[in-house]
Amino acid sequence: MPRRKVVFLSVMIALSVYLGVLLFTGSVVATGPQVRTQIGILEGFTHENSDGSKVDVFLGVKYAQAGRFQKPMPYPEVTGVVKATTFGPSCWPQEVLPSRSNAAEGPEFAEDCLYLNIIKPSEKPKNPNGYPVLVYIHGGGFVRGDARDWGYKSLAEKFASKGIIVVTIQYRLGPFGFFASNTTDIPTNLGLFDQMYALFFLNQILPNFNGNPYELTVLGHSAGAAGAHALAISPQAGGLFTRIIQLSASLFSTWAIGEDVIAESLSLAERLGCPNNPKLRDCLEAKPVEAWMAAMKEVTYGRPSVAEFRFHPKLDDSFLPFSLEELSNDAPAVPILFGLTDAEWVQIVNEPYMDIRPMRVPDADRADFNKEKLLAYFDRILFKGPDDPLKPLIEEYIDSSGLETPNDYLKKASEIISDVMFNIPVINQIQHRIKSKQETYLFYETFANPDVRASDKASFGVPHGNELAYLFPAERSNEPFTKEDILVQDALIDAIVSFVKTGKPKSGNLSWPQVGSTLKHVLLTPDLKVNNEYEPARTKFWTKTLPSRLSLEALRKHLPFAQKYDTKTEL
Missing domain, CATH: 3.40.50.1820 (Alpha/Beta hydrolase fold, catalytic domain)
Structure with missing residues (x-):
């Protein structure tokens, strides 16, 4: 007998009975x-x-x-x-x-x-x-x-x-x-x-x-x-x-x-x-x-x-x-439709440091941010102590990235933290769904108009929650939309409406493809198009390189659903 089954709380059963016998009487004058x-x-x-x-x-x-x-x-x-x-x-x-x-x-x-x-x-x-x-x-x-x-x-x-x-x-x-x-x-x-x-x-x-x-x-x-x-x-x-x-x-x-x-x-x-x-x-x-x-x-x-x-x-x-x-x-x-932005947690280098949100890069470090300060920052918010086996592998990763300027290092900080907190957990979930042959779609938002979110302008990339300005323009946007904004908004809303009604996202004449082994997805930009791979270098590092060099126990302290990578097989 399968372990999984639909379970309702006893109060819910009681409510169902209650709903079945409830009667309404009397007339009401509606205003x-x-x-x-x-x-x-x-x-x-x-x-x-x-x-x-x-x-x-x-x-x-x-x-x-x-x-x-x-x-x-x-x-x-x-x-x-x-x-x-x-x-x-x-x-x-x-x-x-x-x-x-x-x-x-x-x-x-x-x-x-x-x-x-x-x-x-x-x-x-x-x-x-x-x-x-x-x-x-x-x-x-x-x-x-x-x-x-x-x-x-x-x-x-x-x-x-x-x-x-x-x-x-x-x-x-x-x-x-x-x-x-x-x-x-x-x-x-x-x-x-x-x-x-x-x-x-x-x-x-x-x-x-x-x-x-x-x-x-x-x-x-x-x-x-x-x-x-x-x-x-x-x-x-x-x-x-x-x-x-x-x-x-x-x-x-x-x-x-x-x-x-x-x-x-x-x-x-x-x-x-x-x-x-x-x-x-x-x-x-x-x-x-x-x-x-x-x-x-x-x-x-x-x-x-x-x-x-x-x-x-x-x-x-x-x-x-x-x-x-x-x-x-x-x-x-x-069926699940996923969405990611290309700089999910850019706020760590984008907004002033506040005691209320102490994971951000300190203001005093930004002007001359370098490898030493980047690793010190990761010591504080990412690594699980000085002997965390992830630390030398992240240092190798940084060294191989060709970083030169403070802005390069700030961008890499944002990228790695975004991957750990948002992107790779989503990719882990998607990869499990692919293996299980479940219907899965993904969009990747790479366009942002900084004036739409004037109080949260990103130094680079598309920040966490950027799409909400398109879904909730009356409550979330600060400036009138440009033609490019309207194109992105229309494509996103069309896809969601189509998915809600049919289970298949579609924007205009573009029927969105399901995610495949290469993480095929729709690039959410004014020029909507399908991209065959999702950030291949970053995805390889987190889902193949690290799992092949770290124990699963060590890796899951950072990514709870990380899977061991079998070099003999591919998705």
């Missing part, structure tokens, strides 16, 4: 679009796009309730009409950063924060099965972010106008979503359970919104992509989605998964005055959220490490109950 759902009658508002199409928007829909350290539970039915016209409060982040300009009225943060937002075409679908659905999971390193930050206007304009229902979800963050101890008394990965429960809830209510739950695509960026990847391999989440889009991240990154979250969690508990004993949970539950936030402010937002974020998923006994290999091997085959 905005209304939809009868299992939690009450939701009333949203209608928004008109620039092309004249209309969409119905439902904001702040409560998809679950959950107390501290509790898995999400059904939200009780509300009698009468529930106004769904403003965003719900955001989940508490690890640290409160400057507020967003589009903050809604009402509390900005809350522990009771499991809300989602639905943007649907006003017109009834021509397909009797309903509209396909796109669910967006925000990023933020599992320690910050929300759905409110992404608004609804761009999603209405770019996707709902094209016959797609779009949903944005929130999930618990930082220690509220990813606290982990060395006991089972406190469940871990609660933020992932939130994401899964949101999908389960959507599967129940989408028919009421003219949506097709059997055509549901999950799109995640950064930590949201790692979350989508976790959903793809978890035995808990099977059957809740049809396909996935992973932008700029994989769960196979040291910042996205690891046992180090236990030490960080217990350290936080100690700062809260809660010793690691059988009463740990009781003590932590008694502490007000203000005490939690004060304790978290005593440490930096990030660590000086490629494993930057303090709170993140880990293997457990429920959501991710086996090794990464077992979970990946047993996962059902679903």
Whole structure:
């Protein structure tokens, strides 16, 4: 009997029964679009796009309730009409950063924060099965972010106008979503359970919104992509989605998964005055959220490490109950579209050094950055101590790269850190999928207009999150788009719309090819084209040279899903 099977929580089974017997009675006078759902009658508002199409928007829909350290539970039915016209409060982040300009009225943060937002075409679908659905999971390193930050206007304009229902979800963050101890008394990965429960809830209510739950695509960026990847391999989440889009991240990154979250969690508990004993949970539950936030402010937002974020998923006994290999091997085959930029973590050399994000290159080192300073920088954020066997191999790699100027060394720093944190974990995932003959697509973004992200201009290359300015122009871009920007934006949105509707990405007349053994991909530039190889020299170093010269144990301290390279075989 195969190990993997679809598993639903007992509360989900209870909810299914509850949904099956729930009845609605009475008449309602509508002032905005209304939809009868299992939690009450939701009333949203209608928004008109620039092309004249209309969409119905439902904001702040409560998809679950959950107390501290509790898995999400059904939200009780509300009698009468529930106004769904403003965003719900955001989940508490690890640290409160400057507020967003589009903050809604009402509390900005809350522990009771499991809300989602639905943007649907006003017109009834021509397909009797309903509209396909796109669910967006925000990023933020599992320690910050929300759905409110992404608004609804761009999603209405770019996707709902094209016959797609779009949903944005929130999930618990930082220690509220990813606290982990060395006991089972406190469940871990609660933020992932939130994401899964949101999908389960959507599967129940989408028919009421003219949506097709059997055509549901999950799109995640950064930590949201790692979350989508976790959903793809978890035995808990099977059957809740049809396909996935992973932008700029994989769960196979040291910042996205690891046992180090236990030490960080217990350290936080100690700062809260809660010793690691059988009463740990009781003590932590008694502490007000203000005490939690004060304790978290005593440490930096990030660590000086490629494993930057303090709170993140880990293997457990429920959501991710086996090794990464077992979970990946047993996962059902679903099509995945990946996206990468050519300078994912250029911010380490691009932005001023801040104590809050201590992994960046110090400002004083940039003007005369050289090999010595580069290796010293890697000593601080990459190598696992002075005897890390990776160190001499990285030095060889640097020596073979023909670097001369400070800018050359800064660019190499950005390239190596980008590879470790984002690119190679994604490539590891893709290569496993190729061996398993799973449908896989990849785009590589090599065009960036620096004026579109004026507050985050890259010294070189396309930075992490650049594509979000094209997907969310109303919320993310600072300048009007050039003709080149519009070409890139149209190609990207066309591909996503096509993938959501058919499972096959297509831009104009270009049908995107599947990734092959050479990592064939689409170059996302104004002159859209297919490229047969993905960064061959860099890929060879990380997936062939290092695995042939390092033990798997040593390599997996940097790349959790690294595989030994057999020189006798090729992909």
